Amino acid sequence: MRVQESYLHHMLETLRTRLLTMGARVQQALDNACYALVHRDAELAQKIIDGDCEIDAMENEIDEHALAILACAQPVAKDLRFVISTVRMVLDVERIGDQAVLIARRALSLRDRPPSILIGDLESYGARSSLLLHNALQSFQNRSVQQALEVCLSDTDTVLLTEEISRKIIDSVVDQAVDAHLGMHALLVVRGLDRVCHRAQNIAEHTYFMVQGENIKHRPHAAIPDTMR
Numbered sequence: 001m002r003v004q005e006s007y008l009h010h011m012l013e014t015l016r017t018r019l020l021t022m023g024a025r026v027q028q029a030l031d032n033a034c035y036a037l038v039h040r041d042a043e044l045a046q047k048i049i050d051g052d053c054e055i056d057a058m059e060n061e062i063d064e065h066a067l068a069i070l071a072c073a074q075p076v077a078k079d080l081r082f083v084i085s086t087v088r089m090v091l092d093v094e095r096i097g098d099q100a101v102l103i104a105r106r107a108l109s110l111r112d113r114p115p116s117i118l119i120g121d122l123e124s125y126g127a128r129s130s131l132l133l134h135n136a137l138q139s140f141q142n143r144s145v146q147q148a149l150e151v152c153l154s155d156t157d158t159v160l161l162t163e164e165i166s167r168k169i170i171d172s173v174v175d176q177a178v179d180a181h182l183g184m185h186a187l188l189v190v191r192g193l194d195r196v197c198h199r200a201q202n203i204a205e206h207t208y209f210m211v212q213g214e215n216i217k218h219r220p221h222a223a224i225p226d227t228m229r
Contacts (some may be wrong), residue, residue: 007073008069008073008075008079011065011068011069011072011073012069012075012079012082012083014065015062015065015066015069015082015083015086016082016086018058018061018062018065019062019086019089019090019093019140020137020140020141021058022055022058022059022062022090022093022094023093023133023137023140024137025054025055025058025097026055026093026094026096026097026100026133027130027133027134027137029048029051029052029055029097029100029101030096030097030099030100030103030126030129030130030133030196031126031130032044032047032048032100032104033045033048033100033101033103033104033107033126034103034122034123034126034127034130036048036103036104036107037103037104037106037107037110037119037122037126037189038115038119038122038123038126040107040110040111040112040113040115041107042107042108042111044104044107045104045105045107045108045111046104046108048100048101048104049101049104049105049108052097052098052100052101055094055097056094056097059090059091059093059094062086062087062090063087063090066083066086066087066090069083070083078210078213081209081210081213082210084209084210085206085207085209085210088202088206089140089202089203089206089207092199092200092202092203092206093199093203095195095199096133096195096196096199096200099192099193099195099196099199102188102189102192103126103189103192103193106185106188106189109185110182110185113182116178116182116186117172117177117178118168118169118172118178118182118183118186121165121168122165122186122189122190122193125161125165125190125193126193128161128193128197129193129196129197129200130196132151132154132158132196132197132200132201133196133199133200133203135147135150135151135200135204136148136151136200136201136203136204136207137203139151139203139204139207140203140206140207140210143207143210143211144207145207145208145211145212147204148204148205148207148208148211149204149208150204151200151201151203151204152201152204152205152208152216154197154201155197155198155201158194158197158198158201162190162191162193162194165190166187166190169183169186169187169190170183170187202217205217
């Protein structure tokens with residue numbers, strides 16, 4: 001029995017490490033994509049695009065490892081919740097990597113254009129999205145329910161910020177402060193960063209389920225403890 005428990009513990013720890021490694025890789029890709037966009041770094045943007053296949057491979061490895069745990073170790077209770085949560089999280093992490101590629105492609109499209117009046121807002125939103133992802137991954141790493149809830153409660157701010165920046169972009173195009181081509185790319189970046197934020201919130205929800213055994217997905221804010229609101 002002790003040998004079996006030791007084997008399961010090793011498999012679970014390996015799964016945890018692989019997910020955190022993938023998360024760190026995606027976090028770096030997102031940061032680099034935003035940097036490439038702001039600083040018109042075409043070489044860095046291309047590296048992000050070329051490196052996406054490695055992130056996809058990491059997703060497949062994690063899925064296969066999780067299936068091996070379910071098939072061979074047959075975890076129960078909190079260990080089973082951990083495996084289920086990890087399988088859910090890895091999809092969100094991979095999709096954030098896809099958004100980093102999207103932003104990198106926008107950086108390539110705009111590489112020959114001078115910075116616009118919109119760049120400050122995009123840079124700020126990129127930093128916020130990156131911080132939200134960092135906090136979500138950290139909540140998983142530390143099994144922190146409080147930090148997970150803080151990320152979950154950021155959804156209203158995300159919606160408002162997305163609407164505010166999108167409106168500013170549209171107004172800038174209407175006023176001819178920026179051309180329609182640039183405005184289109186800026187809106188695509190905002191949409192991508194909005195999705196990053198929502199994927200980060202998903203990761204936090206999975207962490208909460210992993211630790212507490214309770215699903216708070218689609219749960220109204222009234223259901224969140226008063227101390228967190």
